[in-house]
Amino acid sequence: MNQEDLQHAEGFRDRISTVTGGGKRKWIYALKPSGFFFKWRNVSLIIYLLVFFGIPFIKYNNEPFVLINVVKGKFIIFGKIFFPQDFFIFAVGMIALIIFIALFTIIYGRLFCGWACPQTVFMELIFRRIEWWIEGSPNQQKALKERAWDGEKMLRKLAKHLIFLLISFLIAHTFLAYILGIDEVIKIIQDPVEAHWSLFIGLMVFTALFYGVFAYVREIVCTTICPYGRLQSVLFDKSTMQIAYDYSRGEPRGKIAKGTERKLGDCIDCMKCVHVCPTGIDIRDGVQMECVGCTACIDACDEVMGKIGFPKKLIRYASEDEIANKIPFHFTGRMKAYSFVLVFLIALMTFLVLKGNSIDTYVKRAQGQLYQEMENNTIGNLYVAKILNKTNRERTIEIRLENRPGEIRFIGDKEKSLKPEIVNEREFFVILDKNSLTQRKTPIELGVYENNKRIQLVKTNFLGLYK
Ligand code: SF4
Numbered sequence: 001m002n003q004e005d006l007q008h009a010e011g012f013r014d015r016i017s018t019v020t021g022g023g024k025r026k027w028i029y030a031l032k033p034s035g036f037f038f039k040w041r042n043v044s045l046i047i048y049l050l051v052f053f054g055i056p057f058i059k060y061n062n063e064p065f066v067l068i069n070v071v072k073g074k075f076i077i078f079g080k081i082f083f084p085q086d087f088f089i090f091a092v093g094m095i096a097l098i099i100f101i102a103l104f105t106i107i108y109g110r111l112f113c114g115w116a117c118p119q120t121v122f123m124e125l126i127f128r129r130i131e132w133w134i135e136g137s138p139n140q141q142k143a144l145k146e147r148a149w150d151g152e153k154m155l156r157k158l159a160k161h162l163i164f165l166l167i168s169f170l171i172a173h174t175f176l177a178y179i180l181g182i183d184e185v186i187k188i189i190q191d192p193v194e195a196h197w198s199l200f201i202g203l204m205v206f207t208a209l210f211y212g213v214f215a216y217v218r219e220i221v222c223t224t225i226c227p228y229g230r231l232q233s234v235l236f237d238k239s240t241m242q243i244a245y246d247y248s249r250g251e252p253r254g255k256i257a258k259g260t261e262r263k264l265g266d267c268i269d270c271m272k273c274v275h276v277c278p279t280g281i282d283i284r285d286g287v288q289m290e291c292v293g294c295t296a297c298i299d300a301c302d303e304v305m306g307k308i309g310f311p312k313k314l315i316r317y318a319s320e321d322e323i324a325n326k327i328p329f330h331f332t333g334r335m336k337a338y339s340f341v342l343v344f345l346i347a348l349m350t351f352l353v354l355k356g357n358s359i360d361t362y363v364k365r366a367q368g369q370l371y372q373e374m375e376n377n378t379i380g381n382l383y384v385a386k387i388l389n390k391t392n393r394e395r396t397i398e399i400r401l402e403n404r405p406g407e408i409r410f411i412g413d414k415e416k417s418l419k420p421e422i423v424n425e426r427e428f429f430v431i432l433d434k435n436s437l438t439q440r441k442t443p444i445e446l447g448v449y450e451n452n453k454r455i456q457l458v459k460t461n462f463l464g465l466y467k
Pocket residue numbers: 243273276277278279280281282283290291292293294295296297298
């Protein structure tokens with residue numbers, strides 16, 4: 001039986017793995033994995049938690065290092081402040097991100113799902129671990145579910161759900177810290193509830209949402225709700241890296257018969273890879289939408305192979321080409337081209353984020369005025385400058401005429417400093433010698449200076465008589 005026959009025979013693609021023939025939810029009791037990948041996933045979990053819970057506490061120039069305040073339209077990425085005026089960076093960023101996700105998935109499959117998606121990381125490495133710790137192995141969990149409510153069952157269930165709620169509460173507060181900043185969240189916690197009713201209700205709703213996801217919805221997020229999971233089928237091709245069962249080596253599968261020479265493949269049909277799978281699939285059926293790339297089946301099978309003395313990696317990271325045609329995983333020309341585009345996109349985004357001016361000046365001529373005859377054979381144009389100070393401190397700037405002789409005369413206090421995080425308005429005349437004008441509309445360049453260093457160049461026009 002080849003791989004295709006196997007798939008048809010099983011008919012496993014007719015419905016998702018966690019739904020019974022009668023359309024009911026099939027609860028997954030996954031075995032706790034152990035092995036090389038589980039060990040490294042635990043190491044990555046520590047880094048993940050440090051980054052996720054630690055970033056809100058990092059300050060740069062007295063501002064959060066990362067802030068996504070959609071309500072106030074203020075965003076801080078790696079210490080750089082962005083306002084709605086920087087929308088084009090956001091637009092370019094979103095396009096770059098979509099292309100990045102598509103290219104990354106074509107090459108590396110569901111690597112992100114298994115190692116970096118918060119749903120998989122929190123569910124498989126934290127919440128499920130607590131469940132194993134309090135309720136025991138899958139068989140013990142099933143037994144606990146089926147037994148009548150007694151003191152022990154109540155205690156175990158209560159302890160588990162209380163811890164789940166507590167972690168969900170913590171996650172909700174951390175998300176709020178990414179939106180409002182950690183100082184604001186600490187203030188909200190210290191203030192009486194009535195001072196922040198709407199935030200309090202929002203926090204409770206999000207806590208309930210996270211709790212519901214991790215306690216009940218679980219793998220349904222990946223198999224049914226997540227749009228990224230749905231995209232996989234159109235992005236994968238034969239050279240995409242994925243977690244795959246080597247059917248050419250494993251089939252025909254069959255139990256070990258002691259004392260006889262084995263004429264079957266290496267899969268001893270122990271089902272360990274199925275029992276550890278948190279989405280309840282059998283990876284031996286081939287690539288499936290429900291696989292979140294958690295690597296548990298690799299560890300489970302490697303352990304079995306080690307015990308019976310067969311070579312490991314019957315289940316491994318491999319492409320379909322590698323398994324079907326024995327072509328070792330390698331960077332094809334297409335992958336190299338995609339990786340090049342990925343690197344370019346990362347560089348572009350880094351450049352846009354780092355380059356963004358901390359002062360953004362927009363200059364236009366004042367409405368209702370053409371020009372004004374002034375002293376000593378000069379004429380002046382009145383301009384309004386809208387200067388956004390994106391930093392959290394007062395700034396003092398100067399505007400100079402760059403491309404021709406002339407004078408800039410401010411209305412009001414020239415040195416008046418710019419208030420932080422708002423658009424400051426300045427009015428000023430540009431005054432030019434009448435004789436220097438050769439056309440009705442003369443292009444002029446204005447330099448915005450801070451501490452004698454030009455930080456922006458603005459181009460506009462000067463209206464006036466010409467000879
Ligand atoms: S098939 Fe393997 S990698 Fe995929 S979800 Fe199941 S255990 Fe994880």
